[in-house]
Amino acid sequence: MPASNTYCAIAKYSLAEIKLTLGIKTHLGKLTNIDFLNCNKHVIPPQNDFVKDIVDQLNRYINDGKREFHIALEPSGTPFQLKVWRALQAIPVGVKLSYGEMAKSLHTGARAIGNACRKNPVPIIIPCHRVIAQSSLGGYGGATQGKNLELKRWLLSHECKK
DNA sequence: ACCAACCCATCCT
DNA sequence: AGGATGGGTTGGT
Secondary structure (H helix, E strand, O other), X not given: OOHHHHHHHHHHOOOHHHOOOOOOEEOOEEOOHHHHHHHHHOOOOOOOHHHHHHHHHHHHHHHOOOOOOOOOOOOOOOHHHHHHHXXXXXXXXXXXXXXXXXXXXXXXXXXHHHHHHHOOOOEOOXXXXXXXXXXXXXXXXXXXXXXXXXXXXXXXXXXXXX
16 A cells, blocks of 8 residues: 555544654654654655654554554653553554553553553554453543544454454 | 642443 | 542642
């Protein structure tokens, strides 16, 4: 699939709206929203190798939901949030956990996990969509209903396709 | 610096 | 329906 289709898919599921790139820091410096907006609109190609790498990996993921991300992230957050986000990245593709289950393994409370997920600066790549509530889908992108939840549902089904 | 009060992508009774 | 829960934020002193 060419890159343009990927960006269509991204636009379709409002990825930009949930601020994908917010807070990503790397050895190449901070990736800004501008970088990604420009990528989306095809105004200019990715600005540097890091952005290009992310775009490539997103392309592969859109093609194949089983694809894992290998991106060195340095998101900024509280120690607790960093711990939760690390744990999120350890959840394999296709696995769904509940907030309560995650809370138990991290010795904390379910709502605290939800709090940290809500603050995830790098949705999709840090796969907070794999955490769901006990008896419902739970929230996504700071919302408990609406477009963001459609994206969460899509991501989960995308990762289940064989 | 501290504390009280509130906010939540939850869960249990 | 209501209460417990834990981390974060805000606003007061």
